[in-house]
Each structure stands twice: as C-alpha cells, then as structure tokens.
Amino acid sequence: MAEISKSYEPRDVEKKWYAAWQAAHAFAGKVAPGKEPYSIVIPPPNVTGVLTMGHVLNNTLQDILVRRARLEGKSALWIPGTDHAGIATQTVVERELRKQKQTRHDFGRERFLERVWEWRHEKGGIILEQLRRLGASCDWDRTQFTMDPHYSKAVLSVFVDLFGQGHIYRGKRMVNWCPVSLTALSDEEVIMKPVNGTMYHVRYERADAPGQFIEVKTTRPETIPGDVAIAVHPNDPRYAGWVGKKVRRPIGPSAEIPIIADTAVDLEFGTGALKITPAHDKADFEVGQRHNLPIIDVLNANGTLNELAGPGLAGLERFAGRKKAGELLKERGALVAEEPYANNVGYSERADVPIEPRLTWQWWLRYPRIEEAKTAVRDGHIKFHPERWSKVYLHWLENIQDWCISRQLWWGHRIPVWYRKGVDRDRLTEADLRDSTKVHVSLEGPSDPENWVQEDDVLDTWASSWLWPFATMGWPDTAAMEQAAINYFYPTTTLVTGPDIIFFWVARMIMAGLEFMRPGEPLERRIPFKNVYFTGIIRDAQGRKMSKSLGNSPDPLVLIDKYGADGLRFGIISIAPQGQDIRFQEDRIEGGKNFCNKLWNACRFRQISGEAGDNSSLNAILTRLEPAKFDADDHAILDRMLSTTREVNRCFTEFEFSAAVQALYAFFWNDFCDWYVEVSKSKLQSADTKRNCLAIQDLVLRQTLLLLHPFIPFITEELWHQLGYGPEGHFIEEARLENASQVATTAHGRGLTLDRAAVASVERLKSFVSQARALKAEHNLASRRDVKLLVTATDADWAVLEPNLTKLVRMAGAAEITRRDRVDGAPAMVTPLGTVYLDLASAVDVGAEKQRLQKELEQLAKHIAGTEARLANKAFADKAPAAVIDGAKKQLAEQHAKRTELERLLNALG
RNA sequence: GGACCCUUAGCUCAGUUGGUUAGAGCGUUUCCUUGACAUGGAAAAGGUCACUGGUUCGAGUCCAGUAGGGUCCACCA
Numbered sequence: 001m002a003e004i005s006k007s008y009e010p011r012d013v014e015k016k017w018y019a020a021w022q023a024a025h026a027f028a029g030k031v032a033p034g035k036e037p038y039s040i041v042i043p044p045p046n047v048t049g050v051l052t053m054g055h056v057l058n059n060t061l062q063d064i065l066v067r068r069a070r071l072e073g074k075s076a077l078w079i080p081g082t083d084h085a086g087i088a089t090q091t092v093v094e095r096e097l098r099k100q101k102q103t104r105h106d107f108g109r110e111r112f113l114e115r116v117w118e119w120r121h122e123k124g125g126i127i128l129e130q131l132r133r134l135g136a137s138c139d140w141d142r143t144q145f146t147m148d149p150h151y152s153k154a155v156l157s158v159f160v161d162l163f164g165q166g167h168i169y170r171g172k173r174m175v176n177w178c179p180v181s182l183t184a185l186s187d188e189e190v191i192m193k194p195v196n197g198t199m200y201h202v203r204y205e206r207a208d209a210p211g212q213f214i215e216v217k218t219t220r221p222e223t224i225p226g227d228v229a230i231a232v233h234p235n236d237p238r239y240a241g242w243v244g245k246k247v248r249r250p251i252g253p254s255a256e257i258p259i260i261a262d263t264a265v266d267l268e269f270g271t272g273a274l275k276i277t278p279a280h281d282k283a284d285f286e287v288g289q290r291h292n293l294p295i296i297d298v299l300n301a302n303g304t305l306n307e308l309a310g311p312g313l314a315g316l317e318r319f320a321g322r323k324k325a326g327e328l329l330k331e332r333g334a335l336v337a338e339e340p341y342a343n344n345v346g347y348s349e350r351a352d353v354p355i356e357p358r359l360t361w362q363w364w365l366r367y368p369r370i371e372e373a374k375t376a377v378r379d380g381h382i383k384f385h386p387e388r389w390s391k392v393y394l395h396w397l398e399n400i401q402d403w404c405i406s407r408q409l410w411w412g413h414r415i416p417v418w419y420r421k422g423v424d425r426d427r428l429t430e431a432d433l434r435d436s437t438k439v440h441v442s443l444e445g446p447s448d449p450e451n452w453v454q455e456d457d458v459l460d461t462w463a464s465s466w467l468w469p470f471a472t473m474g475w476p477d478t479a480a481m482e483q484a485a486i487n488y489f490y491p492t493t494t495l496v497t498g499p500d501i502i503f504f505w506v507a508r509m510i511m512a513g514l515e516f517m518r519p520g521e522p523l524e525r526r527i528p529f530k531n532v533y534f535t536g537i538i539r540d541a542q543g544r545k546m547s548k549s550l551g552n553s554p555d556p557l558v559l560i561d562k563y564g565a566d567g568l569r570f571g572i573i574s575i576a577p578q579g580q581d582i583r584f585q586e587d588r589i590e591g592g593k594n595f596c597n598k599l600w601n602a603c604r605f606r607q608i609s610g611e612a613g614d615n616s617s618l619n620a621i622l623t624r625l626e627p628a629k630f631d632a633d634d635h636a637i638l639d640r641m642l643s644t645t646r647e648v649n650r651c652f653t654e655f656e657f658s659a660a661v662q663a664l665y666a667f668f669w670n671d672f673c674d675w676y677v678e679v680s681k682s683k684l685q686s687a688d689t690k691r692n693c694l695a696i697q698d699l700v701l702r703q704t705l706l707l708l709h710p711f712i713p714f715i716t717e718e719l720w721h722q723l724g725y726g727p728e729g730h731f732i733e734e735a736r737l738e739n740a741s742q743v744a745t746t747a748h749g750r751g752l753t754l755d756r757a758a759v760a761s762v763e764r765l766k767s768f769v770s771q772a773r774a775l776k777a778e779h780n781l782a783s784r785r786d787v788k789l790l791v792t793a794t795d796a797d798w799a800v801l802e803p804n805l806t807k808l809v810r811m812a813g814a815a816e817i818t819r820r821d822r823v824d825g826a827p828a829m830v831t832p833l834g835t836v837y838l839d840l841a842s843a844v845d846v847g848a849e850k851q852r853l854q855k856e857l858e859q860l861a862k863h864i865a866g867t868e869a870r871l872a873n874k875a876f877a878d879k880a881p882a883a884v885i886d887g888a889k890k891q892l893a894e895q896h897a898k899r900t901e902l903e904r905l906l907n908a909l910g
Numbered sequence: 911g912g913a914c915c916c917u918u919a920g921c922u923c924a925g926u927u928g929g930u931u932a933g934a935g936c937g938u939u940u941c942c943u944u945g946a947c948a949u950g951g952a953a954a955a956g957g958u959c960a961c962u963g964g965u966u967c968g969a970g971u972c973c974a975g976u977a978g979g980g981u982c983c984a985c986c987a
Contacts, residue, residue: 605946875967
C-alpha cells in the first residue's frame with residue numbers, strides 16, 4: 001500500500017475516479033437475470049440550466065439511491081437528460097440576438113431554429129458536465145433530450161393518439177397571455193403576486209337620465225373602452241329598476257352599454273356594480289357569454305393599447321395607458337375617487353410580468369386517466385414521501401381544468417396538424433377538426449404537403465416531459481424499447497423531485513403512464529414510478545428562496561472546489577430532513593469536508609498501525625478475527641457497527657437520508673474514532689492483542705466505507721482501494737453491502753458471538769473515563785498526565801474496570817489507577833463504576849469542592865423526588881407496563897446509591 | 911376564503927407507534943500542537959420543548975383552541 005497523505009485532498013481523487021468510472025461504463029444499466037431492477041429517471045434540468053443548490057440536493061439524493069441499490073446487489077439504472085425548455089431556451093437565444101439588434105423574425109422560423117440548435121450543441125451540455133463533478137452515477141450512454149428524434153416521435157404520436165380519441169381540441173378561450181413572451185401559458189405557469197395598485201372609483205352616467213350615475217370600482221381603467229355592460233346582482237335593492245337601462249362609457253369610443261343582472265356579482269363587494277369587459281377578464285368573459293355581449297379587445301398581443309381604446313389611449317403601453325385612463329376620467333368628471341389598493345395579480349412565471357387574460361385560439365387537452373391517477377396514489381401503488389403531499393395531489397386532480405398545450409413559440413414540438421390551404425383555421429368547428437378533408441393530423445404529415453399549411457404553434461414543454469419515464473426508454477418504438485430493457489426497468493422505482501412541480505410534472509406523468517404504457521395491464525404495471533420522494537426547497541440563511549435575482553444562491557462548483565464534492569454531498573444531506581425546507585448554511589458543508597478528512601485519517605491511522613492482512617472479502621477479514629481475545633470494546637464496536645447498519649437500512653426504507661447520515665456520523669466519529677481507535681492505541685502495543693484489533697478495524701472500516709459510499713462516493717472508492725478491500729480494476733460498487741443479520745450470521749459461523757452486555761459495560765467505562773477527565777479539568781490538571789487516580793468500587797464494578805485498566809489509564813490521561821477500600825478528603829466524582837478520586841488531598845480547595853458536591857446533590861435530589869413520586873403513584877403501579885416500573889425502581893436504587901456516596905464524600909471533607 | 915406545514919439550546923435543526931435525567935452541528939468558555947486527524951482532542955456552560963386547556967399513571971410527542979411564521983390552492987372587480 002502506498003502511504004496515505006496527511007490530509008484529504010479531494011480534487012485529484014474525484015477527477016481520477018470519475019474518469020475511471022466513466023471509462024469502464026460502470027454505471028451502465030443492464031438487465032441482470034436474478035437481480036432486482038432499480039431505476040430512476042432524472043428530473044431533466046432545462047438545457048439552459050446551470051447547476052443550482054436545488055440540483056445538488058435533488059441529484060445527490062438520486063445518486064445515493066442508485067449507488068445504494070448497486071451495493072445491495074440490484075441492477076441499477078439512472079437515466080440522465082435535459083429538457084428543451086421551450087420558453088426559457090427561446091428567450092435565452094433571442095436575448096443573444098437582441099445584443100446584435102436582431103429578432104427571431106429577422107431569421108425566420110427555420111433559420112432561427114438552426115440558431116437554437118447551435119446554441120444547444122454548444123452550451124446545452126453544461127449542466128450534465130456539472131452533474132459529473134458532483135459524482136452523479138448516471139448511465140451517460142443513455143443521455144436523453146426531449147427534442148431528440150425518437151423523443152419527438154413519442155411526443156407527436158401522443159398528440160395524434162389523444163386527438164384521435166377526442167381528448168384534444170382547438171378552442172377560442174380565455175388564456176393567460178404573456179405580453180413579453182407573446183404566448184399563452186397554462187394556469188400552472190402563472191404565479192400570483194401581491195401588487196400595490198390603485199382602485200379607481202368610476203361613475204357611469206345614465207344615458208336616459210343624465211345626472212344619475214352608477215358607480216363601479218376598478219383597478220384597470222384602461223380597459224373601460226372594452227366595457228360592454230355594467231352588471232349588478234338581480235336581488236340588489238340599490239339597483240332595482242336600473243337593470244335594462246343604459247349608461248355611457250366614460251372613456252374610449254363613446255357608446256351606450258346596458259345594465260344587466262347576473263348572480264356572479266358579489267353584493268358585498270364595492271358598490272355592488274361591476275363593469276363587464278369580456279375581452280380582458282375571465283369572469284367577465286363568462287358573464288358576456290351568458291348575456292350574448294360583444295367582445296371588445298382593446299389590447300395588442302404585446303400589451304399595448306390598440307385603436308379600439310380610442311384616442312388618447314391607443315398606442316400606449318398598458319401601464320402608461322392605465323395612468324392616462326385615470327387622467328382622462330378625471331378630466332371628464334367620471335373619477336369619483338382613487339385610493340391605494342393591494343390585490344393579487346397573475347404574473348408570467350418565466351418573464352415575470354403581469355399576464356393578460358386574452359381570448360385566443362389554442363389547443364386544449366382533456367386529461368386522460370384522472371380517476372386512475374387518483375386511485376394509483378390513494379391506494380398506495382405510488383407512495384409519496386412524505387405522504388402528506390398526496391393530499392395536494394388529490395386536491396388538484398379533483399379540481400382539474402383542461403390543459404392549454406399550445407404555445408406561440410418556435411422552439412418546441414410543432415403541433416402535427418395541417419390545415420388544408422384555403423381553410424380558415426379560426427372558423428373551424430369541432431366537426432371540421434375531425435374532417436380529414438379540412439384538417440390533417442398525423443405523425444408523417446399529409447402525402448401532398450403542397451396543399452396544406454402546418455399549424456404554427458408548438459407544444460407546451462410539459463407536454464413532452466410528461467412522457468419522460470417511458471419515452472426515455474424507447475417508447476413507442478418496439479425495437480428501441482427492447483434495447484432499453486423497458487420491460488425490466490419500467491415502472492421506475494423512485495422519482496426524486498420538488499413539490500413545486502407536483503402539478504406540472506408528477507401528476508401529468510402519472511396520467512401519461514397510465515394512458516400509454518402497457519394498455520390493458522393492471523394499474524401497478526402502468527404507473528411510471530412506485531415512490532416519489534419530495535425534497536425540501538433550499539433557502540438562504542435568512543429563509544428566502546434562492547434565486548438568481550437575489551443573488552443569494554451559492555455556486556455549487558465553488559463549493560465543490562472548496563469542500564470537495566463529497567463534502568458538499570455529505571453536508572447538504574445532513575441538513576435536509578425529510579419534507580422540510582432547508583436553510584442553507586455553509587458551515588454544514590464545511591462539516592462535510594471535515595468528516596471526509598476524519599474518515600481519511602482514521603484509515604490513515606489503520607494503515608500506519610500495522611501491515612494489512614487479507615482484506616479481500618468480508619470472509620477473509622472475519623477469518624482473521626480471534627474471538628478468544630475479544631474484550632468489551634471489541635464486542636461493543638462490532639455491536640454498534642451492526643446496529644448502525646440496521647439503522648441506515650431502516651433510514652433507506654423510510655427515505656430518511658439525513659438521519660442515515662447522522663447515524664453514520666455518530667457511529668464513526670464518536671464510537672469508532674473517539675473511543676475504539678483510542679483504546680486501540682493500547683491494544684496495538686501488545687503483540688497478543690494487536691492482530692485481532694487490526695482485523696476489527698479492517699472489518700469496521702470496510703463496513704463503514706460501504707455504508708458511506710452512496711453518500712460520499714469518491715473518497716470511499718479511494719480508501720477502498722488504499723486499504724486493499726478490492727482488487728485493481730474493480731470498483732467498490734462491485735462489492736456487496738451485507739445487511740446486519742448477514743454479517744452477524746457469517747461472523748457466528750466463524751465462532752464469533754457478540755456479547756450484547758459488553759455494549760452496556762463500555763458505556764459505563766466511557767462514563768468513568770469522562771468523569772475522571774472532568775475531575776482533572778475541574779482542578780486544572782487536564783494537561784497533566786502524571787496524576788494518580790484512586791478508585792473505590794464494589795467487587796462487581798472493579799471486575800469491569802480491572803481488565804481494562806491499561807486502556808483506562810491512557811484514556812483518562814493518568815499515571816495510574818489504583819483501587820482503595822476508602823479515600824477521605826480527596827476531590828472525587830461518582831461514576832457508574834465506583835468513585836474516582838484525585839490523589840491530591842493536600843491540594844484541594846475544600847470550600848469549592850464542597851460547593852460542587854452540594855450542587856450535584858441538589859440536582860440529584862430533584863431527580864430522586866421525581867422518580868419517587870412516580871413510583872408512589874398507585875395508578876402508575878397499576879397501569880404502567882412492568883418493564884417501565886422495573887426501570888424506574890432500578891433507577892431509584894442507583895440514584896439512592898449515588899446520593900449516599902455523594903453525602904459520604906461531603907462528610908469526609910468535614 | 912380553503913388546505914397543509916412550522917414554532918425545541920445563542921444560531922440552524924433532529925427527536926421513528928407517549929415511558930429513565932430532551933439530543934446534534936455550529937457558536938461560546940477553559941485546557942491541550944500526546945506518534946490518524948488543530949479540517950483535531952478533552953471538559954464545560956446553555957432549554958418552564960410558542961401559549962392555554964384537555965386526554966393519560968405518564969405529553970416535546972396525542973386532541974382542541976390561541977398567537978406568530980411559512981407554503982400551496984382560489985376569478986372578489
């Protein structure tokens with residue numbers, strides 16, 4: 001073995017192993033007969049994306065799952081890829097063009113798309129490279145892109161299929177229009193934001209009775225030119241007699257508009273009268289439909305006011321128009337009042353500007369398989385972790401609306417619909433849509449393309465990503481599916497994602513899987529995944545969401561440079577409890593790095609402690625153990641190793657990854673390094689105990705490396721080889737992680753049975769040492785190693801202490817530990833293994849020592865009172881389980897004994 | 911307006927079916943460069959588990975309510 005360096009330097013190690021893994025195609029997902037499959041599809045990051053802390057968390061978790069699966073002997077597959085991200089990507093490329101004072105229209109559709117593809121080939125792989133730095137063990141040979149030819153085929157054939165089934169239709173409806181991106185958005189892409197605006201109180205004069213006014217409140221006076229009615233509630237006594245009369249529009253082209261009655265009006269709100277502007281409000285649109293009102297659209301697609309807004313307003317940008325409308329109203333005496341007003345406004349998630357409700361022709365999808373999608377989750381075929389998200393999911397499905405799947409973009413899957421030349425696509429009825437002489441819908445397009453014009457719109461990006469779990473496995477092409485082993489790997493085992501895309505993505509994938517996969521087969525064969533793990537959202541130290549605009553998101557690559565990928569992984573997982581948001585603290589990442597260094601040095605200590613034995617397999621190490629020479633520490637560390645193995649296993653079944661990390665941290669740092677390695681220093685001095693001690697270290701380190709590997713893959717791979725656990729040319733993941741009972745059984749076969757009582761005795765020995773150290777520190781002797789310690793102990797306690805004295809002397813930092821029948825006047829501590837004294841009677845500050853003992857007695861008295869009260873309670877004795885009562889009795893006895901001893905010490909001081 | 915979540919040490923958070931004296935990391939104080947590690951070791955200080963009631967022999971844990979914080983959903987102009 002080459003000597004291990006003094007501190008862990010991640011950079012070279014990470015580079016070396018990632019290259020080796022990749023060269024060996026170590027992460028290739030393969031069909032392995034007899035092996036259980038374990039598959040994950042990555043939530044595809046936007047092709048424009050760069051790695052964020054959210055990606056780090058999300059992908060580290062996925063990597064942990066697949067690496068653990070490999071160690072458990074499963075055949076794991078993690079499919080990577082990226083999403084073409086329609087609006088986001090088109091925006092990025094358009095922004096570049098704008099720098100050269102060009103727009104996409106200067107290029108035309110075809111040449112613009114060439115530009116986007118160029119961009120994607122140049123920069124679209126960045127995030128995947130970054131995932132490699134993180135250690136992601138994806139099967140890179142299977143990298144997917146939602147615009148790959150085979151993937152596009154899946155997307156389009158789904159459109160054709162759903163259209164054929166009547167699930168897809170074209171309709172003129174109110175949509176969320178983004179005046180910047182110039183496209184429709186789905187409801188899910190609109191986020192509500194509180195906005196401080198102005199409420200205008202506007203009066204409309206009666207046309208038949210000048211001087212009489214009806215007053216309404218509005219936040220959007222610029223839409224008044226689009227008003228076609230005033231609505232009141234039919235039961236509103238204030239306006240009885242007004243219904244059917246007409247009022248004058250105060251601004252815009254002059255017109256008389258009717259007062260109508262509609263129950264949609266809220267009697268309580270404002271004046272009880274509502275202006276109806278069907279072109280610019282969803283609710284108004286519905287009122288307009290009910291009353292057969294005209295629709296006056298006063299806005300252009302880009303959000304400027306058009307000529308229908310009338311002179312003074314036409315041509316203005318919408319917010320300038322709002323201000324101007326207010327002024328015009330004032331000039332005309334129609335503005336009764338204006339007041340500051342806070343309300344919620346829908347914003348385009350991508351462009352971050354208020355959306356406009358706008359009436360346009362769009363393609364809509366009636367979701368398939370809604371009921372089955374509910375059943376799949378409600379009946380536990382798909383398990384959500386944490387479970388509570390299933391309520392959010394079900395609630396959304398209860399209230400689901402048709403999905404607007406068309407986007408007025410160029411970058412995306414162009415809708416496979418062709419209109420016969422000469423046909424006015426905006427006058428097509430539902431029946432016309434299904435008339436193949438007017439509309440052609442197919443994957444291949446019409447055979448006489450010269451007679452047809454293709455739809456301009458592309459599909460919503462999510463209308464491609466909802467197919468991800470199976471379109472990444474070759475669907476719908478039979479040969480490709482065969483090659484991708486979809487039969488083996490589908491349904492995928494676990495999906496790891498954020499709860500923020502539960503509607504965008506998770507729910508839709510479930511419906512898609514149910515609809516398209518394995519028709520006719522049982523539900524559990526069609527679902528896209530069996531588990532969904534929802535991560536928390538990473539926030540900054542102040543609890544704010546991380547975002548580009550706030551600039552509060554640390555660059556993961558900087559963190560990797562600083563702390564190593566393993567350090568970053570360990571740190572982020574340790575602060576990510578299940579289901580809660582995560583407050584990012586860099587010191588925890590530093591803690592991850594420190595842990596790696598600790599691991600490194602423990603292995604280094606092992607290496608310089610003695611020649612390696614045969615470490616080539618679990619059996620080989622077990623053969624080297626000498627059960628006859630086991631002391632309490634040997635039993636205890638192996639027992640703790642097994643209980644930690646069990647605990648980590650439990651954590652994986654419960655998706656409690658931070659708990660697993662904490663268990664491993666505590667075991668390795670506290671039990672192994674702080675105690676076992678330290679007591680080893682005594683054991684290694686003696687030829688008699690050395691070989692067994694080294695074998696135990698080898699066993700513990702091996703198991704620890706295996707347990708830690710999914711979390712910190714690089715350093716564990718390196719140490720695995722440094723300590724000779726695996727042959728050259730093989731990787732740690734080719735080894736099997738045995739579970740606790742397998743290890744115990746194998747060890748038993750080698751003549752080793754662990755003594756559980758040893759664990760308890762070691763706890764008492766630790767306490768003895770710790771109190772002896774405290775005693776020294778109390779008397780400012782912490783750094784002295786020549787102090788003699790005296791002990792008074794029962795024979796039983798001494799029987800525990802005596803065989804461990806050499807170690808205890810070293811651990812306590814004493815010159816010697818000697819048993820006495822009685823010690824008077826020396827400072828002392830009462831431990832679970834007798835009372836330990838400093839042999840410095842003359843140097844004692846009697847007053848201070850008495851005070852200390854007094855304080856300890858007072859605290860003990862409180863505890864004794866508590867225990868006694870409990871035991872004295874008849875109801876407790878009657879109803880509590882025997883084990884609890886026995887425990888309390890035993891505790892009381894110990895407390896009494898301790899009190900007696902403390903009192904004796906106190907008396908001895910005079 | 912509806913749903914869900916959170917409130918535990920100075921800070922950030924664990925706390926798994928209710929059961930000995932409520933834990934961790936960081937920070938703080940004191941001591942230690944002892945031959946794995948100062949990215950380290952030892953010891954210590956620090957908490958009426960938001961509040962009020964209830965259930966129970968027993969509540970940080972279960973129930974109800976109150977206060978504060980957060981997230982999601984919802985067409986109140």
